[in-house]
Amino acid sequence: MNHNPNPKNEQPNNPLHGVKLLTILESLVTHYGWERLAMKIDINCFKNDPSIKSSLKFLRKTPWARDKVEQLYLELADSKK
Numbered sequence: 001m002n003h004n005p006n007p008k009n010e011q012p013n014n015p016l017h018g019v020k021l022l023t024i025l026e027s028l029v030t031h032y033g034w035e036r037l038a039m040k041i042d043i044n045c046f047k048n049d050p051s052i053k054s055s056l057k058f059l060r061k062t063p064w065a066r067d068k069v070e071q072l073y074l075e076l077a078d079s080k081k
Contacts, residue, residue: 015077016070024073025055031076041068 016024028037029052038046043065045058059066 015074019073021056021059021066021069022052024069025052025059028069028073028076040072041065043068 032040034046034050038050043058043062045055059069
């Protein structure tokens with residue numbers, strides 16, 4: 001039974017709530033490009049033949065890498081304010 005009458009407000013203090021990993025990755029690639037992104041976050045899926053699809057696959061199964069990507073996205077969002 002769901003006790004929360006408004007499920008959209010489950011995480012009101014989480015700035016990433018409702019933001020898809022695809023959106024995060026596309027924003028970072030648009031801003032930095034693959035080469036600079038690989039310098040900021042040293043993971044092979046950004047360095048060797050990078051693509052959105054392969055990066056999403058890796059990030060979905062690698063929590064530490066996803067955390068780094070999400071943190072960089074938050075820093076970028078803060079710098080645009």
